[in-house]
Amino acid sequence: MTVVLGIETSCDETGAGLVAEGRLLGDALSSSMSEHARFGGVVPEIAARAHLEAMLPVVREALTRASLDLSDVGAVAVTAGPGLSTAVQVGLASAKAFAFALDVPLYGVHHLAGHAAVDVLEHGPLPPRCVALVVSGGHTSLLLLGDLARDPIVHLGDTADDAAGEAFDKVARILGLPYPGGPSVDRAARDGDPRAIAFPRPLTRPSDPRYGFSFSGLKTAVARWVEARQGAGGDLPVADVAASFQEAVADTVTRKAVAACLDHGVDTLLVVGGVAANSRVRALAEERCAAAGIELRVPPMRLCTDNGAMIAAVGDLLVRAGAPASELRIPADPSAPLTGALLAGPWR
Template sequence: MTAPEGRGAVLLGIETSCDETGVGLVRVGADGPELLGQAVASSQDEHARFGGVVPEIASRAHLEAMVPTVRAAFARAGLEPRDVDAIAVTAGPGLAGALLVGVAAAKAYAAAWDVPLFGVNHLAGHVAADTLEHGPLPTPALALLVSGGHTQLLRVDDLAGSITEIGTTIDDAAGEAYDKVARLLGLSYPGGPVIDRLAGDGDPAAIRFPRGLTGPQDPAYDFSFSGLKTAVARYIEQAERDGRVVDVPDVCASFQEAVVDVLTAKTVRAAVELGIGTVVVAGGVAANGRLRALAQQRCAAAGLTLRVPRPGLCTDNGAMIAAVGAAVLAAGGVPSGPALTGNPGLPVATVLVP
């Protein structure tokens, strides 16, 4: 596939792995992918009363939002369908029904516009989002991917097809822990933004919550947040038994400090031990203010270069999928076949789905 002379290829990215319908348009360039325009429709409010994402509701919301979101992205980019040279779509991991909506839509658009289709990995997309802001990613790089469903350390040798997991959570992801602690405190869903906001009024040293998997015999690069969530629950229960008022900002600040302390300490340790000089923090939790600040502090102290995309590129969006599609296209990746479908358990090592 060759773009018209005088410009790089334009990719349309479609993301429907969870509760955001994301559509983005990027142009492939020598200095990395250029974001031309994007739109995101979230069904988050529809899930709030359930305290988490309901797959059936998410799938229906994607169906309703797909066409309007595509039109909005084109309008913001000042482009038309005839300007698109290829389409990239999230093929996994994610919710089965939600993935199928996005893949079906992408197949339809690719057929109607007669352009190649690339089914790509959602997790690789989060890492690729950084290239929309900071340009090509030096390799190797170490990515801390931290979101509602994933907490992983990834060695990135090639965004188009060489990503290796070197650490992961053995239970709750960091984002899940935020949501569960928010529920314990009677706060709204999703828990991440509200806990981050309330933590600003609290003392992060008020309560010494445990740091999971940080003992000398524990896996160096793996994570665990289930015990931390349980410790918060026990603290609240004990305070109520003692007749004490729970200081919510202090609990939020102390819980958050425990999370980001472990995330940043293990990331820096991995980068130093593996001899990797560039660290990328990606995923929805990368929008967290305290995580960004502590990562910057610790990376600077260790002589590491830190790259974190702006908050609007951290959460699920179509631009990040177009960005990983751009990397695949530039590497000469073969378009996905007609049998492409969603894979809820797609491993991060599989960047391009045949």
């Protein structure tokens, strides 16, 4: 049995996780979110410094929770991209140091593959084929997955502009809600009417890309509605705006995800990423999957956002599949395309 240490530093969370044979042994997380809140978004330099400060304490905490020593680690997996350049570099340098010192294999993996792999820790192995809806602050994609460790990942559709989570952050600012926007909008929406305002459902016309996403226009529609309301001297119904916007996002992403499953003869939908923690996205996905006879798999809420367990999970799959390890000179790739779980490049 090989214990895989996973390290995640793509944005503002420093995560470490330990996984063996599909089982999470222990994990720990440190977030610098509070340091970014006053700026209304993540500042890369602040995030990188926070990763430097948190790395060793987080790894130690994960080992303690797993009742393991560092010498028990048999492989190291790390996010090599995509993500904030300086943040990814901190995690990658740390992982290289651990792998070199322990004389164990290093696996530079794709961040989004980790989001898909983390569900294995809760619900067991993925089926031979499934559709994954990735909804996060930086990504909104529909993927066709086979064997995550061995097969290429097929992009069915991606966002043309803002990701869903990015739109949540921007709408939160428009409404005067605190950062991060996803949880703030979700909380505000609980007291609102999702049918109060008919915001557009982006790219849902017959002539539009069937699996494509675009949330920039939806964010602009919210901004214009708010401007018009305030310009007319009316009170701003924050809860109704939040609920109506959230409904538009949830309706759009779940509609396209279910359509992708039906079109490709897939009976399992995997919903992952930070926005998978949104209450309406989860509820509507469950409702529509049940109606279509599709099994819905969503990781526990704490594993939806960035964490070290998800990187350890994809590393564990790669180890068990006998995948080749990365060389220690593997570079960070902040804009890495997703073609497979293991990042490849000219260093091989």
